[in-house]
Structure formats: structure tokens, C-alpha cells
Amino acid sequence: MMRRSSPTLAGLGPVDRTRILAAAHSIALATRDVLAREGDPARVFYLVEAGHLKLSRLAHDGSEMVIRFAGPGDQFGGIVAVGGATYPFTATASEPTRVLAWSRETLHDLMAACPKLRANIAAQIGQNFNEALTRLQETATERVEQRVARALLRLAAHGGVPTTAGLSIAHPLTRSELAGLVSTSLFTVSRLLARWEADGLIASKHRHITVRNPAALAALAGASREAR
Amino acid sequence: MMRRSSPTLAGLGPVDRTRILAAAHSIALATRDVLAREGDPARVFYLVEAGHLKLSRLAHDGSEMVIRFAGPGDQFGGIVAVGGATYPFTATASEPTRVLAWSRETLHDLMAACPKLRANIAAQIGQNFNEALTRLQETATERVEQRVARALLRLAAHGGVPTTAGLSIAHPLTRSELAGLVSTSLFTVSRLLARWEADGLIASKHRHITVRNPAALAALAGASREAR
């Protein structure tokens, strides 16, 4: 059903779980399909079954800021549960993706019948809020190199795929998207990754990145100054 | 009771309102008193009656990032309503302040009896989340000058006091705090404000700032390049 356990459905009894899943309908997305746009009326709550969504915002100058990637088990549109009017960001499939969908009405019925569901969704929102604050702080106080290193570690840790070469990030990721994720330019990212690849910290091919030396990356993420 | 109407209590009938307020107890804070610290167990929900709270986070390098200022009618600790474990930031009184307080248990009883209260609190959280994202985006794409100009306008608009000289920001605000609010250094803020004061855009005395020419500030906030 779902490759990872979902925080949204955690701690639910089999009965609730079954009823909730039975009320959903499934949607298939191709790469680059847009599930919902920033500012759209928030009418549907989603849970990723397989694949990945890129959640992003568009700056008025046209540049894209990536908020996070949602993989199997992750929710999108929690705002629907708390009565918000519009989606705060755009969700785009970054690879072929399947999501479960519930209408606002259905979701409210389910939450009324199962308070734990409401609590889970709210907890996710709170956590996302906290992460946004942390990122705001990191962007303000840390240098680009540290932020990129940490972003790679987080992406690899959150659903990374173990391979012989190391821990591989689970979804396609361009330099530009990585730049949007840490608020820098794609050029700076490209330079850093090129250097790290030469040093054996990572391996990179097309739109995929594998972390080979997490310890060294963690050192870069923590240090304010370093050699080379 | 409260100088401004509170979004948290908006749309409630007089009966609910009275019951909710009757369940609160009031707390007085002196300048620099800390109401709650980032990471503390979230056990109490607060509503500002009078005065102002500064909500901030401490970076690991010791610098302070200011999230926002909470004035009369604003809530702090909404996380309590959605089951979060700890406060995401520190609340400090930036002037003599009075707050209303509800324990977690009391709040949950009230929300169960009055769903609109839960919805209001959740809506506030959603809005704060959205504002954090907007700020993240502005920090990434705009220059310091624009961000400071916009911050002044927002602070003046949110509870500003009209005076003969212009719209005065409602609470004490140091250069350092303003810097923390827009993610820059206090030096850069000082330079900008000195220039703007010389140009008659603002007036500044000790820890108080008055906006004299909002239109000119708005122009600075919107423009990517300008003269002088």
C-alpha cells in the first residue's frame, strides 16, 4: 500500500485505518504534472502513495523556492483540515507519482469520527512550521556551503535508498531545485557539488545524487570555516 | 478588556466569549520578563491583553532571530491547541505587558465546547506559517533595504499609533531587534535608518520609530534599484 508508514495514519486502529483508506480515491501523476497551485482554493487533502511531490513557491521575480519534497506517506494540503482557504504552495510531481485524495467534506467527517486523525494532521503542520523557522534561521546565519551540505544529508536521510556507493537521494533533483531549497543560486550549488564529487563526498549523475561520505558532509555542515 | 479585537475570539457568541474569558487567569510581566522559552514544554496558551511580546529564536551562534511581535489580541502558544510538545520560540515582554493564560486542559475543554475557538486558533497558526514562508522567500530574493522598509511598514500598520508626526510603531524596538526581524546586521539597519531619518521618511528616538512618509518607504520596499 505504502512503502513507508505514514505519520498521518500513525497510531490508528485497523478499523479507522480501513475506513479512511476506503474513503479515498487514487490519482496518478506524470512527471511535471501539477497537483495543485499556490493560492488555489484548498478543497482536497492528499497523501503520497508512491513517487514524490515537489512543494514550492514562486517569487515575484520568477525564481522558484522549494519548501520540501513529499514522499510516500507524506501529506499535502493539511491546511484543508484546519479550515484554511488556499494552498500555501504548489505541488508538482517530480517523477511518476500516485496520491490518495480526500475532499474537504469527507476529511471533516473522518476527523469527527476519528480525533486521532485530526491530531496527526495538526502535528504534521506544526512540525512543518517548525522546520520552516529552522530553515529561516539557517539561511540567515549559515553560509551556503553549510546549508547545501545539510540539505543533502536531510534528503538522503528522509527516504534515501541504500546502494553499494552510499545513500542515494530518493527522487530526481536538479541543481536548480537544490538551489531553491537552500536559497542560493544554481551556479553556487554546481560549484560545490563538482568539488565534493572530485573529493569523493558524493556521486552525481544526471538528476540523481548519492551521498558517499556522510561524515565529511556533516563536518562541512557544522563548521563555519574550512580549508581548500 | 482588550484594545484590539482578537482574531482568536472573533465570531464567538457573547456566551462562549464570557465563559472563555472567565476560565483565564491574568499575568503581569515587566520589561524583559520571559513568559516562555523555546523548547519548554507547551502547557499554557496565552493571549496578550496589553503591551507587547517579542517572539524570537536563538541561533547556535548566539544571535537572535525575531519571528514577530505579539500585541493586544494576539495569541502565543497555539501549539498547545494542536497537541504540540514544546514552544517553537521564546516570548519576552518588550514593555510592561499583561497576558491571559489558559492551561492545556482548560483550553481543550473550551475547544470541545466551542469548535469555533479551535478553528480560530488553527487559522492563526496557518497564517503564521504562511507569513514565515513569505519571509523566507523575501529574505532569499530581496535586498536588505527593501526588507527593512517593508518591516517598518508592517510594524506601523499592525497596531501603529497615529501621532502628529506620522504613524508610530506601538512598541519599543532596537536596531538589533529590527535586524533580527529581517535577517541582517544591526549596523546595516543603523545606516539605513540614519539615511531615512535625514531624508524625512522616518523619525527615531531612543527605541521608538515613527513612519513619516509611508509612500516613500513603500517605494523603497518595492523597487530593486534606486538612486542615491
Add this chain to the structure above:
DNA sequence: CGTCTCTTTGAAACGCGTCAATGGCTGTGG
């Protein structure tokens, strides 16, 4: 009335964005 916080101002260094130009890989369509 002194101490402490807040503020100002200058000079210098630097990280990173910007611009430009080229090369590579991919998925699509003939």
C-alpha cells in the same frame, strides 16, 4: 550620577550573485 544598553560611523575584506558561453545528457518524435 554612574553604568549599561543602544547607537553611530568609518574602513576594509569577502562571499556569493550575476552574466556569458559552452558542453552533455535525455527523452521524444519521426
Add this chain to the structure above:
DNA sequence: CCACAGCCATTGACGCGTTTCAAAGAGACG
């Protein structure tokens, strides 16, 4: 299956907005 079109990545040079460091002045609060 091959080729073209388009997206993705690389690399160097340059400039500029901001931070950093230092040192001194001003106002406020106890």
C-alpha cells in the same frame, strides 16, 4: 533506432551589497 530539441550542468571572470571589526558617543534607567 537515430537524431534533434530542450533541459541540465559546468566554469571563469567580475562586481557589489553586506558583513565584519573597531572605537567612540549618547541616552536611559536604577
